[in-house]
Amino acid sequence: MRPDGRRPDQLRPISITPDWLRDPEGSALIKAGNTWVVCTASVEERVPPFLKDKGQGWVTAEYAMLPRSTNTRSGRAPGGRGKEIERLIGRSLRAAIDLKALGQRSILIDCDVLQADGGTRTASITGAWVALALACKRLVDQKLLAKSPLLGNLAAVSVGIVDGEARLDLPYAEDSVAEVDMNVVMTEGDRLVEIQGTAEHGTFDRKQLDVLCDLAAVGVRELIAAQKSAVAAAR
Numbered sequence: 001m002r003p004d005g006r007r008p009d010q011l012r013p014i015s016i017t018p019d020w021l022r023d024p025e026g027s028a029l030i031k032a033g034n035t036w037v038v039c040t041a042s043v044e045e046r047v048p049p050f051l052k053d054k055g056q057g058w059v060t061a062e063y064a065m066l067p068r069s070t071n072t073r074s075g076r077a078p079g080g081r082g083k084e085i086e087r088l089i090g091r092s093l094r095a096a097i098d099l100k101a102l103g104q105r106s107i108l109i110d111c112d113v114l115q116a117d118g119g120t121r122t123a124s125i126t127g128a129w130v131a132l133a134l135a136c137k138r139l140v141d142q143k144l145l146a147k148s149p150l151l152g153n154l155a156a157v158s159v160g161i162v163d164g165e166a167r168l169d170l171p172y173a174e175d176s177v178a179e180v181d182m183n184v185v186m187t188e189g190d191r192l193v194e195i196q197g198t199a200e201h202g203t204f205d206r207k208q209l210d211v212l213c214d215l216a217a218v219g220v221r222e223l224i225a226a227q228k229s230a231v232a233a234a235r
Helices: 079-094 120-141 206-233
Strands: 014-018 026-032 035-044 058-065 106-115 154-162 165-168 180-187 192-199
Touching: 014 120, 014 206, 026 120, 035 120, 058 079, 058 120, 079 106, 079 120, 079 154, 079 180, 079 192, 106 120, 120 154, 120 180, 120 206, 154 206, 165 206, 180 206, 192 206
Parallel strands: 058 106
Antiparallel strands: 014 026, 026 035, 035 106, 154 165, 154 180, 180 192
């Protein structure tokens, strides 16, 4: 039995609240169990210098944890781990959007962890997609774009092997003792965007890798259903 009583293939309770903040072009509060992240998408009518006159837009991300999002206080600087997560979020979201169709503008994603209990990077990606989708919808509503440049839904989830068992959506209590810890970013059509996997204790084989990817696909499908409901409920 898992610490919180879930089945091995069961997500933590998930909720996504769209338009959680008033001012951003897109925002969402995602809760995955006791991991809570507020995600915003801000539109700027400019691109980074390296994309000037290239005929495309840009999506990038910043990530931070509030100092008391965990049981001890941490500093506000993102540090090396935070920078690595920022790059992951940006790469993931760029896989879900046609940057040429976005035009010469940028969408800046901010993911701020309010409370952390494992899976903050995967929750950030899942919630950030909703914020991005809402920002794109508003660009269409304002007639700045003829149609949304989004290519489809995309979400992320953690999987791992704990006590020899493959499990979905690890909280900290499991993540901290897992033999294998993996984060999977995947599209609605089960296409892989990125896999980050580590054997924390010992090794794992290709068969176990396939089991974990299949388990991640189960979770991603459920997360994408929650994304769709959130976007449909937006103002």
